[in-house]
Amino acid sequence: xxxxxxxxxxxxxxxxxxxxxxxxxxxxxxxxxxxxxxxxxxxxxxxxxxxxxxxxxxxxxxxxxxxxxxxxxxxxxxxxxxxxxxxxxxxxxxxxxxxxxxxxxxxxxxxxxxxxxxxxxxxxxxxxxxxxxxxxxxxxxxxxxxxxxxxxxxxxxxxxxxxxxxxxxxxxxxxxxxxxxxxxxxxxxxxxxxxxxxxxxxxxxxxxxxxxxxxxxxxxxxxxxxxxxxxxxxxxxxxxxxxxxxxxxxxxxxxxxxxxxxxxxxxxxxxxxxxxxxxxxxxxxxxxxxxxxxxxxxxxxxxxxxxxx
Numbered sequence: 001x002x003x004x005x006x007x008x009x010x011x012x013x014x015x016x017x018x019x020x021x022x023x024x025x026x027x028x029x030x031x032x033x034x035x036x037x038x039x040x041x042x043x044x045x046x047x048x049x050x051x052x053x054x055x056x057x058x059x060x061x062x063x064x065x066x067x068x069x070x071x072x073x074x075x076x077x078x079x080x081x082x083x084x085x086x087x088x089x090x091x092x093x094x095x096x097x098x099x100x101x102x103x104x105x106x107x108x109x110x111x112x113x114x115x116x117x118x119x120x121x122x123x124x125x126x127x128x129x130x131x132x133x134x135x136x137x138x139x140x141x142x143x144x145x146x147x148x149x150x151x152x153x154x155x156x157x158x159x160x161x162x163x164x165x166x167x168x169x170x171x172x173x174x175x176x177x178x179x180x181x182x183x184x185x186x187x188x189x190x191x192x193x194x195x196x197x198x199x200x201x202x203x204x205x206x207x208x209x210x211x212x213x214x215x216x217x218x219x220x221x222x223x224x225x226x227x228x229x230x231x232x233x234x235x236x237x238x239x240x241x242x243x244x245x246x247x248x249x250x251x252x253x254x255x256x257x258x259x260x261x262x263x264x265x266x267x268x269x270x271x272x273x274x275x276x277x278x279x280x281x282x283x284x285x286x287x288x289x290x291x292x293x294x295x296x297x298x299x300x301x302x303x304x305x306x307x308x309x
Contacts, residue, residue, distance in 0.1 A: 001247065002027045002116055004106055004142075006064070007239070008036030008123030009046040011080050011222045015304070016122055016239035017047070018211060021054035022307035023247060029109055029117060031061045032102025035073045036123040036168055038084035040066045043123075044095075046084050052093035054211060061095060064102030065126035068169035073124075076164065079225050086221025090214065103130035110141035119145045120246050121176075122239040124165050129172035132179055139180040148242035149173065150187040150273035152260065152291060162271030163188050166262060170271045174262035177273075177289060184249070184290040185260060186242040187273065194241045194297050196223075196304075198233040203305060212308045237304065244300050245292065254294035259286045 003026055007013040020026050031051065033044040044063045051059050067073050081087045100108065106127070109117055119142055121128055128145075132138050149165035150173075156162040166173040177183070196204075196219060204216050219235060226235040244251055263272040275291065 001025060001118060002029050002113065003246065004030050004032065004109055004117055004119050006032040006034060006102060006106070006119065006121045006123060006127050007047065008034050008038065008043045009050060010037035010043065010084055010123070010239070011086055011218045012237060012239040013037065013122050014046070014050050014085060014218055015215060015237065016243040017050050018054050018215060019240050019243045019304060019307045020247070021051070021056045026247065028056055028059045030105050031059055032064045032105060032127050033061060034064045034102065034123045034127050035066055035075065036165065037076045037080040039075060040064060042084050046090070048095045049090040049093050053090055053214060057093060058096070060098050060105070062098045062100055062102040062105040065130065068124060068126055069129060069171045071169070074158070074168055081221060086218050088214065088217045088221070102127040103134055106131045107135040107138065110135065110138055114141050115143055118143045118246060120243060121145065121147045121149070122242060124168035125149070125172040125176045126169045129169070129175040132175055142181070144246070145181040145183045146186060146242050146246040147176070147183060148186045148191065148239050150185050150260065152187050152189055152273050152275045154189050154192065156272070157188060159271065161269045163273070166273055167271035170262045170264050174264060177260050177262060178286050180287040184245060184292065186245055186292060190292050190295050191238040191241050192236050194237045194295065194300060195234040196237050196301065200301055200305070201233070204308065207305070207309055209309065215308050240304055241295065241300060244303060245295070251296050251300055252292040252294070253296055255290050255292045257288045257290050259288050260291065261286070
């Protein structure tokens with residue numbers, strides 16, 4: 001599998017990168033970075049450092065959008081720490097000289113290998129929306145797109161209705177969800193049930209190796225934030241679950257296929273992902289996306305541990 005990763009590392013992005021980097025059958029053709037969990041300068045530096053840490057220093061990293069299409073960015077330092085990685089310092093790495101933006105890199109790669117490259121989007125969708133503006137045929141040029149974002153039948157995590165990635169750039173998310181990609185939306189509907197529990201974290205803590213040690217340090221910071229409202233020592237594995245679903249769709253045990261839009265003008269509901277739940281296909285005016293509603297969480301967590309070993 002050839003994959004372009006668009007991300008905003010970010011602790012859970014770091015774990016998703018570790019998951020993909022550990023699979024020798026995955027060719028990471030490029031990484032694009034975006035603001036979100038931290039400023040784009042920070043997420044870009046983090047991506048370069050993490051790829052070296054996880055054994056993929058040759059992957060080019062292209063810096064992407066520094067802000068949303070319309071609104072001001074809302075960074076998540078309170079969740080991921082000032083450096084995006086819980087204050088954990090990852091060894092510095094030399095960045096491959098890249099002159100093109102994340103959107104330009106994605107378009108070039110898609111044009112060079114039509115139908116061969118899948119996209120994993122783990123942050124705000126600004127880069128993908130910009131790539132669509134550069135190449136309107138992008139949905140036909142890439143293979144599959146897996147997006148971590150949205151909250152369809154569950155509460156949001158930054159407002160009562162909106163999930164962070166979508167809420168950070170609703171206009172971009174609306175453009176991507178309506179573009180006609182072969183798209184799977186891994187939303188809070190399933191990621192908030194994919195919890196790394198205290199027993200799983202203890203197993204990770206007992207593992208040897210640099211990858212596992214850093215992952216445990218990242219997650220210790222992350223869990224401290226999540227525990228305040230989960231009521232248990234645990235954290236949601238949002239981005240790693242999306243990476244796992246990209247590599248093996250069979251991890252999804254239940255799903256629905258339906259159109260999803262993003263509310264752009266609601267006073268209270270801007271950024272909400274709204275699904276057309278009607279069962280009559282003829283009533284739908286836009287391309288549907290796949291929305292997983294249940295996943296094999298124990299199997300995913302077991303694979304996550306193997307990737308970190």
